[in-house]
Amino acid sequence: MTEQAAAGGAVSAAGTTGARHRVVVIGGGFGGLNAVRALAAADADVTVVDRTNHHLFQPLLYQVAAGILPPGLIAPALRSIIKNQANAHAVLAEVTKIDLANREISTEAPDGRTIALGYDTLVVAGGATHSYFGRDEFAEFAPGMKTIEDARYLRDRILSAFELAEISTDPVERAELLTFVVIGAGPTGVEMVGQIAELAHTVLPRDYRSIDTRQARIILLEGAPSVLPPFDKKLQVYTKRVLEKMGVEIHLNSLAVGMDDDSVTVKGPDGVQTIRCRTRIWAAGVAASPLAKMLAEQSDVETDRAGRIPVNPDCTVPGHPEVFAIGDMISLNKLPGVAQPALQEGKYVGRVIKARLAGLPAPPPFKYFDKGSMATIGYRAAVADAFKVKVTGVLAYLMWAFIHVAYLVGWGNRLGTMYTWARALVFTKNRGHRIITFEQAHTQVEHHPQPPKDTPVIEQSVPPATGTVESGPLPPGDRPAEQVPAAGRETG
Numbered sequence: 001m002t003e004q005a006a007a008g009g010a011v012s013a014a015g016t017t018g019a020r021h022r023v024v025v026i027g028g029g030f031g032g033l034n035a036v037r038a039l040a041a042a043d044a045d046v047t048v049v050d051r052t053n054h055h056l057f058q059p060l061l062y063q064v065a066a067g068i069l070p071p072g073l074i075a076p077a078l079r080s081i082i083k084n085q086a087n088a089h090a091v092l093a094e095v096t097k098i099d100l101a102n103r104e105i106s107t108e109a110p111d112g113r114t115i116a117l118g119y120d121t122l123v124v125a126g127g128a129t130h131s132y133f134g135r136d137e138f139a140e141f142a143p144g145m146k147t148i149e150d151a152r153y154l155r156d157r158i159l160s161a162f163e164l165a166e167i168s169t170d171p172v173e174r175a176e177l178l179t180f181v182v183i184g185a186g187p188t189g190v191e192m193v194g195q196i197a198e199l200a201h202t203v204l205p206r207d208y209r210s211i212d213t214r215q216a217r218i219i220l221l222e223g224a225p226s227v228l229p230p231f232d233k234k235l236q237v238y239t240k241r242v243l244e245k246m247g248v249e250i251h252l253n254s255l256a257v258g259m260d261d262d263s264v265t266v267k268g269p270d271g272v273q274t275i276r277c278r279t280r281i282w283a284a285g286v287a288a289s290p291l292a293k294m295l296a297e298q299s300d301v302e303t304d305r306a307g308r309i310p311v312n313p314d315c316t317v318p319g320h321p322e323v324f325a326i327g328d329m330i331s332l333n334k335l336p337g338v339a340q341p342a343l344q345e346g347k348y349v350g351r352v353i354k355a356r357l358a359g360l361p362a363p364p365p366f367k368y369f370d371k372g373s374m375a376t377i378g379y380r381a382a383v384a385d386a387f388k389v390k391v392t393g394v395l396a397y398l399m400w401a402f403i404h405v406a407y408l409v410g411w412g413n414r415l416g417t418m419y420t421w422a423r424a425l426v427f428t429k430n431r432g433h434r435i436i437t438f439e440q441a442h443t444q445v446e447h448h449p450q451p452p453k454d455t456p457v458i459e460q461s462v463p464p465a466t467g468t469v470e471s472g473p474l475p476p477g478d479r480p481a482e483q484v485p486a487a488g489r490e491t492g
Contacts (some may be wrong), residue, residue, distance in 0.1 A: 021357055024105060024117050026077045026095055026291065027125035028055050031327035031342035031349075033409075036088050038350020043357055046088040047117060049107055053077055053092050056148060057408055059339060060417075062188060064151035065158070066195035067434030068424050071148050073413045081409055091115065095291065098124070100298045100320055121322050121353055123348065126289030127330035128337055131306065133285060141259040142183060142280035145192070154281060158196065159280050159436050160444035162204060165211050172276075178216040179277035181264050183256050184284030185222035186229065187375035191238060193220045193282055194378040197246040202379075203431055219249045219275065221256060221266060223284070228383070230336070231373060235383040239394045242377045256284075286337055288329040295325060304331050313365030315349050324349045335368055339407070344368060374400045375379045379425050414416050 021044040025032045028050035036048050057074040064071050082088045093115055095106035105122070107115045145151055159182070173195035178200075182193040200216035207213075220227070220243065226236040227243070227250060240250060251268055258265030258274075265274045288307035296302065296309045299317050303309050308331040309317065316333070317323040326349055327342035332480070335341040348366045355362055372386025374396065382397040391399060401421070408414050424431055434452040 008086050021120050022118060022121040023047070023121045023123065023353060024049065025123040025125065026050075026105070027127055027327070028052070028090070028340045029058075029125060029127050029327065029342065031125035031127075032123065033078075033081065034343050034346030035125065035324075035326070035350045035353075036082060036346075037085070038347050039353060040085045040087070040088065042350075042354045044087060044121075044353070047091060048078065048082070048084075048088065049091045049093055049095060049105070049117065050078060051092070051094040052147070053079065054148070055081055055092070055409060057404075057406060058146070060408075061145055061148075061151045061193045062195060063144060064148065064433070065154040065192065067155055067159070067431035068195070069417060070433045071152070073093070073416050073420065075148055076409050076413060081443070091117070095126075098122075098291070098294050098298065100295075100323060101318075103322070115124065117324075121324070121356075123181065123324045123326065123346075123349055123353075124291055124295060124317075125325075125327045125342065126291035126329045127342075128286040128288055128338075129290075130282060131287035132282065132286040135256075138259050140255065140260065142181075142256070142264070142282040144282040145188065146286075155434065156440045157279055158199070159434050159445050160441040162208065162211070162213060163436070163441055164445065166208050167210070174211065175217075176262060176278050178211070178213070179215065179219070179275065180279045180281070181219045181221065181275060181277050182281045182283055183221045183264070184282065185220050185224070185227040185250070185252075186283060187373070189220060189222070189281075189283035189367075190228060191376050192250050192283060193218060194243065194246065194376065194381075197243075198378050199431065201247060202429055214247075217249065217277075218247060219251065219277075221251050221254045223253065223255045225252050227252070228375060231375075231383060232385055232390050234390050235385060235392065239375070239377055239383055242381050246378055252403055286328065286438040289421045292325070292329040292380050295323070299323075306337075314352055314362065315345055315366055324352075332366070333368065340371055341368055343407075371403075374403065376400055411472065 023039060023046045025035050025048045028048050033055050036046055039046050041141060054075040054077050060069060060074045063069040064074065065106050078090045082090065093109045095105055095107050097106040104116055104118045107117065109115055129146060132138045141154060143150060145154060155412060161177045165174045168174040168177060180196050182189050197218050200213045200218065204213040227239050228236050234359050236266065243250060251266065254268035256264050256265050257267045259280065262278065263274045263276050264280050265272060292307055292309040293303055295317055299319050301310055301318050307330055309325055310331045311317060311325050315324045315326050317325055326345035327336040345366060371383060374382065374384040376382040376397065380394045380397050382400045383392050384396040384399045405414050405417055
């Protein structure tokens with residue numbers, strides 16, 4: 001018996017092959033998990049395949065990076081979530097091939113073995129990855145935040161910068177360490193830069209003796225003419241005003257055109273300049289999972305600029321009614337790549353499959369119910385655009401908190417999150433989950449060709465792997481970069 005056959009036999013023993021209808025769901029995010037849950041009462045065997053063992057609540061990922069929440073509260077184990085669903089089970093593996101003609105997917109387990117999964121219905125919810133707009137070399141210097149590993153890495157990077165600044169005796173090096181650049185002023189960028197500002201100005205000042213963390217320079221770069229580009233103008237103005245009050249430097253109409261270990265080069269209204277900094281965070285864009293391209297090639301359709309595959313009104317892949325694609329990896333009715341469309345599409349696809357199995361008429365085409373958009377800026381400051389009402393300040397913050405807690409999986413996680421928020425943001429004004437070790441700080445130190453004489457040479461930090469899907473070129477700088485000291489304010 002071949003390895004693949006043996007793997008297939010193991011899967012069959014787990015209950016995914018046999019006489020019953022086989023549904024394979026790729027991805028345990030909002031779309032995939034809700035599709036699995038919607039099939040709880042269906043006469044089918046459901047297998048969810050994911051390269052992690054948890055369901056990640058991405059909207060709160062930045063709070064892991066800021067040390068507010070522990071990862072477990074926003075990333076419950078998939079097996080725990082579906083343990084009471086008798087017809088479902090999970091497989092920890094990475095999808096390497098989708099064979100639409102033979103209705104089979106090939107996956108690779110953590111130990112390298114190949115597992116082949118046959119299906120009668122396939123649901124692909126691969127999500128999205130980082131997009132560097134054709135400049136994938138930026139990934140080495142400006143990691144994004146899509147996974148728990150990304151958030152942990154950024155947390156270590158931010159905290160290590162303060163630790164290294166504390167022991168530095170070189171004013172230039174210290175200024176570089178205390179300069180933080182967030183690229184992209186969408187909701188993720190705004191939330192992340194707000195948390196760095198709160199760390200520097202509220203949480204950390206009394207923790208350090210040799211540095212004043214309130215002198216940290218926090219910069220937000222955005223290529224559009226406003227922060228939070230998809231939001232209402234009123235909310236954009238409020239957000240910009242609050243961020244500037246928090247000490248954040250905002251540079252609009254500014255594009256990152258170059259990076260290295262020590263700097264980011266920016267092309268803005270006043271030309272090209274270089275900002276000296278050690279910490280850069282990418283929040284500028286996303287691209288569809290490579291699975292979208294894999295599906296598109298086999299179904300003879302073209303992906304869009306962001307790598308998304310077009311689907312029919314019922315979320316099926318053109319020419320393959322047995323294959324559904326949902327979430328951030330699809331193009332349907334110009335829906336945004338956020339959690340709510342994926343969540344609703346997952347539930348809808350579950351209803352479609354159940355109707356087919358029961359021999360009932362198919363539900364009407366998918367229709368998205370827009371529940372609005374929200375983003376936090378800092379403690380007690382947020383913006384919300386929900387049900388045609390624009391809200392700012394404390395009320396928006398409470399709305400944001402209620403909605404996000406409601407969509408967490410499990411009452412234990414909801415109660416734990418509320419308790420942690422109260423402790424971290426209200427009572428102690430502290431961040432209880434900012435533990436790092438010497439080894440973690442060591443890996444964050446970036447190699448410099450000529451380090452200070454009293455500083456040992458430490459090997460270069462390597463960020464987590466990020467996506468490599470290109471979604472369009474970024475214009476290069478048109479003249480040599482002007483060197484701008486990290487402690488001073490640049491002109492563009």
